[in-house]
Amino acid sequence: MAARKSSTEMFVRTVIARAYPRVIGQHRELSWVFFDIFLPLMATCAYVFVYKAIRAPEEYIGFVIMGGAMTAFWLNVLWSMSSQLYWEKETGNLGLYVMAPNSLMAILLGMALGGMIATCMRALVIVVLGSWWFGVTYAIGDFIQLFATFMLTMTALYGLGMLFASLFLMFGREAWHMSNLLQEPVYLASGFYFPIRSFNFWIAASASIIPLTLGLDAMRQLLFASGAKFGFLSVRVEIAVLVVLCVVFIGAAKYSLDYMERLAIREGRITDTRK
Amino acid sequence: MTDSLAIKTESLGRIYKIRGGKKTKETPKELIALADVNLKVECGELFGLLGPNGAGKTTLIKILVTLLAPTSGLAQVGGHDVIKSPHLIRPLINMVSGGESSGYGLLTVRENLWLFAQFYGLDNKTSQERITELLGVVGMLDRANTKSSDLSTGLRQKMNIVRGFVTDPEILFLDEPTLGLDVGAAREVRRFVRRWVAERERPRSGKTVLLTTHYMVEADELCDRVAIIDKGRVLACDTPANLKRRLQREAIFHMQVSPMNNGALSGFGTLPGVRKFTHEAHDGSSTLELILEADDVLSSVVAKLTQHNARILNLQKREPTLEDVFVDLVGRGLSEEGGGE
Numbered sequence A: 001m002a003a004r005k006s007s008t009e010m011f012v013r014t015v016i017a018r019a020y021p022r023v024i025g026q027h028r029e030l031s032w033v034f035f036d037i038f039l040p041l042m043a044t045c046a047y048v049f050v051y052k053a054i055r056a057p058e059e060y061i062g063f064v065i066m067g068g069a070m071t072a073f074w075l076n077v078l079w080s081m082s083s084q085l086y087w088e089k090e091t092g093n094l095g096l097y098v099m100a101p102n103s104l105m106a107i108l109l110g111m112a113l114g115g116m117i118a119t120c121m122r123a124l125v126i127v128v129l130g131s132w133w134f135g136v137t138y139a140i141g142d143f144i145q146l147f148a149t150f151m152l153t154m155t156a157l158y159g160l161g162m163l164f165a166s167l168f169l170m171f172g173r174e175a176w177h178m179s180n181l182l183q184e185p186v187y188l189a190s191g192f193y194f195p196i197r198s199f200n201f202w203i204a205a206s207a208s209i210i211p212l213t214l215g216l217d218a219m220r221q222l223l224f225a226s227g228a229k230f231g232f233l234s235v236r237v238e239i240a241v242l243v244v245l246c247v248v249f250i251g252a253a254k255y256s257l258d259y260m261e262r263l264a265i266r267e268g269r270i271t272d273t274r275k
Numbered sequence B: 001m002t003d004s005l006a007i008k009t010e011s012l013g014r015i016y017k018i019r020g021g022k023k024t025k026e027t028p029k030e031l032i033a034l035a036d037v038n039l040k041v042e043c044g045e046l047f048g049l050l051g052p053n054g055a056g057k058t059t060l061i062k063i064l065v066t067l068l069a070p071t072s073g074l075a076q077v078g079g080h081d082v083i084k085s086p087h088l089i090r091p092l093i094n095m096v097s098g099g100e101s102s103g104y105g106l107l108t109v110r111e112n113l114w115l116f117a118q119f120y121g122l123d124n125k126t127s128q129e130r131i132t133e134l135l136g137v138v139g140m141l142d143r144a145n146t147k148s149s150d151l152s153t154g155l156r157q158k159m160n161i162v163r164g165f166v167t168d169p170e171i172l173f174l175d176e177p178t179l180g181l182d183v184g185a186a187r188e189v190r191r192f193v194r195r196w197v198a199e200r201e202r203p204r205s206g207k208t209v210l211l212t213t214h215y216m217v218e219a220d221e222l223c224d225r226v227a228i229i230d231k232g233r234v235l236a237c238d239t240p241a242n243l244k245r246r247l248q249r250e251a252i253f254h255m256q257v258s259p260m261n262n263g264a265l266s267g268f269g270t271l272p273g274v275r276k277f278t279h280e281a282h283d284g285s286s287t288l289e290l291i292l293e294a295d296d297v298l299s300s301v302v303a304k305l306t307q308h309n310a311r312i313l314n315l316q317k318r319e320p321t322l323e324d325v326f327v328d329l330v331g332r333g334l335s336e337e338g339g340g341e
């Protein structure tokens, strides 16, 4: 029998391989320019003009642009993570993924990593264009904290995406409707276009279960001179909560994925493509 | 592996629950896809599952590749139980199904194959070498850089076949691997499968292939042993030669007669001494296949033909084929309607 690969090496190779089509796809399929940059950019601009019209504080314009950039990640998690396993099932990939000597976790991590890299590009375009058009000025105090906040937000967000994906392993087309349902309310609740401090404390606290909420809030505090004034909690507390969210979501995703895989094998759902 | 068996099933069964319409509250119907399947496949064997549509072939393969749980009985692959230790089975196996559309359309053939090889931990150099070699075998080297969405059905299937072999599995499951391939390509693939098993056999590393098909030639030419399966049950399991030997004592005739209507034809099956009778209508003639208990039964068949004013255009006695064995066991031909479900 051939020497078996170490499971760590196999895990890493699987993650990279599954990330690959996400990253390379961006260069081969250019429709994303329209859907993932133009549309969020338009929505962002609309809010900027509303804020200008009602003479909102100048900071809000920068807030909105950051929010607009982060929506790209939320869209990516909803449409390319949560409901992804449904599509993988339709094409027959899911069976091959389950059959391969690896946990589905590696596949989902690959999807997340690829999605994150691809979406970073998009988010960057929105930030650069938006800041340039509306003359937003940044005052970055603590670069390390900013970077840590961003990475933690991403980890927790894609962890949530993996948790969704595992739940959707059991659903068919319903996954699609769920994603549709979640898209808009999250825009509101996680304060993409305004600081969540405008909510009452308990609403803001409940909204914090979505990693983007606190991530955005902390990043705004770290990015803008007067950011702290609009912050919900202190940056340190927000970072601590994000760490907890990372652990909870990824742990839950792993547990749920193992459970759902066994259930799906028992019920014959890995390969069936019922309507 | 604990013993020399690559695959073992004991009283294996699978029942599907058929969910009714959305609003019906009635208890879900049950469909028995597999019942009491007992199979033993040795390491190094090329084993065939032959059966009509809906026989349960794919269901059995899904259970063996750990994608579907049995509802009763036991299944072991490489000495490991499919329910208790799928993680020990998965590194040993791979599967190719006819007509699958796996992979990503925007990746090239080579990229798709590389992707699936990575899941098995193959390093880049080895995977690229094997991909090149195998693409050469299926005659697709010139298509290595084509996007897989641009492939024809047959070329796609060749890519799928390469995907199965790239990881050099101990046990390979092929579910109608030549589906959609033209005659020449199907022959190439069969030859390759045969060679792959034979080459690996020498140091007794014991590469095993389990293949399903409803092409008789495929089962006959390719497989060391064949299990004939219908309606979820294994009806016979032996080498093609032994299976055919069961019919050696019977006389098998192939007859072409002037056109006859179905009513007249149906009487032949009940003639004394006729074990199996199938017929097919063509333009200007009817073809009859007869399995008779002995040669002399033929005279009563001829008498009945004369009675219906049918002329004999052609008469041949022939050696039993796997198809005859199949007809004898299942009670109908593979190409006939009315099978399945």
Ligand SMILES: Nc1ncnc2c1ncn2[C@@H]1O[C@H](COP(=O)(O)OP(=O)(O)OP(=O)(O)O)[C@@H](O)[C@H]1O
Pocket (backbone or CB within 6 Å): A268, A272, B016, B017, B018, B031, B032, B033, B051, B052, B053, B054, B055, B056, B057, B058, B059, B060, B214, B340, B341
């Ligand atoms: N997911 C499912 N839910 C309900 N019934 C199923 C399911 N999958 C298969 N069946 C039924 O189980 C039986 C066996 O199906 P299976 O796919 O194993 O047949 P098969 O021998 O592979 O046939 P074919 O030659 O057409 O591929 C069929 O009657 C089929 O309708």
Ligand SMILES: [Mg+2]
Pocket (backbone or CB within 6 Å): B057, B058, B059, B175
């Ligand atoms: Mg089948």
